[in-house]
Amino acid sequence: MKTSIAIPKKPRRLLAGKETTYLAVMVIAFVILLLVPQMTSGYLLTLLTEILRYIILAVAWVMFSGPTGYMSLATAAFYGIGIYVAAVFSGSVSFPMLIILAGFVGFVIALGVGALTLRLRGVYFAIFTFGLVLLVQSVIQEVERLVTHTRGRFVVTESTLTGYYAMFGVAALTLVVAILIRRSRYGLALQSIGEYEEAAAHSGINVVWTKVLIFALSAVFMAMAGAIIATRRTYIDPGIAFDLNQSFLPVVMAMFGGMGSLLGPVIGAGLFTEIQEQLQTRFSNYFLLIIGLVLILAILFMPNGIVGLVQKAWRKIRGGRRAPA
Amino acid sequence: MHLLEGQSVSRSFGGLAAVADVSFHVDQGEIVGLIGPNGAGKTTLFNLISASLKPSSGKISFKGRDITHLPAYKICRLGIARTFQTVKTFPNAPVVRNVMVGSLFGKGPRTGAAEALRRAEEALEFVDLLHLKDVPAGDLTLANQKRLEVARALATQPELLLLDELMAGLTATEIAEAMADIQQLRARGITIIMIEHVMQAIMKISDRIVVLDHGRKIAEGTPAEVAQSAKVIEVYLGDEANGDA
Numbered sequence: 071m072k073t074s075i076a077i078p079k080k081p082r083r084l085l086a087g088k089e090t091t092y093l094a095v096m097v098i099a100f101v102i103l104l105l106v107p108q109m110t111s112g113y114l115l116t117l118l119t120e121i122l123r124y125i126i127l128a129v130a131w132v133m134f135s136g137p138t139g140y141m142s143l144a145t146a147a148f149y150g151i152g153i154y155v156a157a158v159f160s161g162s163v164s165f166p167m168l169i170i171l172a173g174f175v176g177f178v179i180a181l182g183v184g185a186l187t188l189r190l191r192g193v194y195f196a197i198f199t200f201g202l203v204l205l206v207q208s209v210i211q212e213v214e215r216l217v218t219h220t221r222g223r224f225v226v227t228e229s230t231l232t233g234y235y236a237m238f239g240v241a242a243l244t245l246v247v248a249i250l251i252r253r254s255r256y257g258l259a260l261q262s263i264g265e266y267e268e269a270a271a272h273s274g275i276n277v278v279w280t281k282v283l284i285f286a287l288s289a290v291f292m293a294m295a296g297a298i299i300a301t302r303r304t305y306i307d308p309g310i311a312f313d314l315n316q317s318f319l320p321v322v323m324a325m326f327g328g329m330g331s332l333l334g335p336v337i338g339a340g341l342f343t344e345i346q347e348q349l350q351t352r353f354s355n356y357f358l359l360i361i362g363l364v365l366i367l368a369i370l371f372m373p374n375g376i377v378g379l380v381q382k383a384w385r386k387i388r389g390g391r392r393a394p395a
Numbered sequence: 396m397h398l399l400e401g402q403s404v405s406r407s408f409g410g411l412a413a414v415a416d417v418s419f420h421v422d423q424g425e426i427v428g429l430i431g432p433n434g435a436g437k438t439t440l441f442n443l444i445s446a447s448l449k450p451s452s453g454k455i456s457f458k459g460r461d462i463t464h465l466p467a468y469k470i471c472r473l474g475i476a477r478t479f480q481t482v483k484t485f486p487n488a489p490v491v492r493n494v495m496v497g498s499l500f501g502k503g504p505r506t507g508a509a510e511a512l513r514r515a516e517e518a519l520e521f522v523d524l525l526h527l528k529d530v531p532a533g534d535l536t537l538a539n540q541k542r543l544e545v546a547r548a549l550a551t552q553p554e555l556l557l558l559d560e561l562m563a564g565l566t567a568t569e570i571a572e573a574m575a576d577i578q579q580l581r582a583r584g585i586t587i588i589m590i591e592h593v594m595q596a597i598m599k600i601s602d603r604i605v606v607l608d609h610g611r612k613i614a615e616g617t618p619a620e621v622a623q624s625a626k627v628i629e630v631y632l633g634d635e636a637n638g639d640a
Contacts, residue, residue, distance in 0.1 A: 256498070275500045
């Protein structure tokens, strides 16, 4: 049997994949996004803020759950914590400090939760993280009721433009951190954990610490997004802050776009938010029905998301193939 | 001082004693063969040494240091690497990245990507897989996946290497190659414990053989001594009729 292969080899960056190209695309996209407020205001800016928010949540989710395969449904918990931190400290610290504070609180809580739960695997981990959202919500609700005697809190609002730039800044930060992680030793460690956790441990990877650290890091960005959104509302209570949809939508968006690269969740978040908006305004009665149909079709025909579909088409055009070994 | 020493190591699953009161030692530069019928506790012993499992009782020390309660990644970073009976590669990652996990996270000071890549390619060269370095590990043949596991283990720069049925399922030629590789590893100063069912191979290559049966150590000695031990013959051949060697 012949074991030689004929894949033409370009000299590769040491730890990198195709991320350099993505980086270029993203830089261009970000320059455009930076200039958008010069040209428009109102609805488009609000829509873009919404898209950026979902980009943060989807990319942060993929940061941990993508390579490791641990299905976290805790996004809404950390996002909600961010909202609530902003509600509590609104007015007493500056807006940037509010965002940083929310990120810090999200990190610390995720560190604790991660240390306790990341020994669970598969569906058990998913269920626990799902329950976490309700748990945090109930705890805050009870603390507010019994200790501070408040039902909800008023928030000092920021302008649409400030909100947009803040969301834009955090989205950029999230992407940069996600790219850096993927290219670092942690990226390789996370992927190894996802592919064979036991073998990873026996190859010298501190699997527990790696998982907990990246889980907590991803929570930073979720909480930051929450803090920014809080300043776009005037009133926050635990019921508003902790919305389970915020756990599911980023997962759906990441799958829709494709989880093989970071471009996937970005495209998924962008398209899905826009599709959702369009459907909601045009077919408000059938909105959920159509979304469900779109999802089923997407999962059936694009198992690797939009990015996967494009890559497949590209490979067909170029006629490349995977060589046997 | 022995390189690796186990004192009365035991591990039971429920009521079953998979490894019972086994004491053993391995010295620097040795090749030690671990044999015994199926279910004798050989792989469990490997799991105990490499901290896949915690012993129910007993103590394991490496270079005089008690390692009984260390986690797996620390055992690896101290210089004990292993392969698995059923291969455990990272199937979607290219071969070279599989091995780089070992060189990035294994023993020794933290290395940069360039040094890690160099060491990974060196390990791949040794097991003769360098030409397949960009292929996803899951696409390799079983024999090559076993080689890959050896390369990944080597990339961690071990002093002690645990090989779990490296030769099972290999052809005669591949077995001969594997034996040559193992001897070359020893020449590099790596100590080896190997579990093997291919008798002519393990008898030829080992300095010392440890025989387990039903979780207990029933014999230990040079291959010649073990081959003549009445107990070992009984375990392997049974009483006349029911033997299946």
